Amino acid sequence: MDTLYLVVPCYNEQEVLRITCSRLTQKLEALISAGRVDENSRMLFVDDGSKDATWSIITELHQENKLVDGLKLSRNRGHQNALLAGLMTAKDLCDVCISLDADLQDDVDAIDRFLDEYQKNGCGVVYGVRSSRKTDTFFKRNSALAFYKLMKFLGVDIVYNHADYRLMSKAALIALSQFEEVNLFLRGMVPLVGFKSGVVEYERHERAAGESKYPLKKMLSFAFDGITSFSVKPIRMVLALGAIIFAASIIMLIYFLIVKLLGHAVTGWTSTMCSIWMIGGIQLLCLGVIGEYIGKIYKEVKHRPRYIIEAFLSDGKKNPENPQQGVDKLSSGEYNTNNDNL
16 A cells, blocks of 8 residues: 655745645545545645744644644745655655645645556656636636746647646656756656646635735746746847848848948937847846856755755654764755654
């Protein structure tokens, strides 16, 4: 029987955490009772350096509920790093894991269909795909559509309307651990892992409590990171734009020489200033795009840890590879279990 881990990244989720735990406990207990998963199955809450009482609540839930494990990062590292930390920790403890958000927007009842795809159809990766975007605003719905279309245009293998609600087998998690890039975009990385995959459609709900941790600024930054992490087409577009402008300048040079020879040259201040501003703006834009890629290279070559684990709450489990010291490296993330509950 398979051991299932539910990996839940959390950042300032004190309002919704107990509700989420209660709902996931009901689901896990039902799956265990039905013989779908092993009794050692757990939910793993990952605290991404929250500033509120999130970690205190996770600690209390762990003491009250045997199905709850907790992982605390030493500082805020962002959703993707926190999710990866949870996945890489679960990798050594489970046969299959499912990642989902802490706000209960992901339909918990879809977990049964995830397991069907894994257990009956042999899928190593199962993507949770939204069946509709009725709960989104007009702007968010259309901007998301534009993002997915742009990613496809740029050659990125990404699943439409899929966020981070997915199932991954142990083999898929081990394969994912071999990806060492610092600039994380898991929605683009997981399809590169391969293995047989499936799709489960579900209806996304409103947040159970609290506020969204992804305002417009973060969403735009996330989208830009995804584009520049998985496609070099923007640089090629800059090259193409430069070639077009160069060709246009040659044509205009020939035109101005002809006009000069014919004695019809007229100096124009407006056209000169407009062309200077336009060319200057294009140059700065191109430098910015290239600079973004250079910045990513700079981050990669330093090879700093993507996360550092401060504490790991589990029922007497040590890190299986180093039970004496409880210290290990997990996919470029520093694993430092210093909690007395180990």
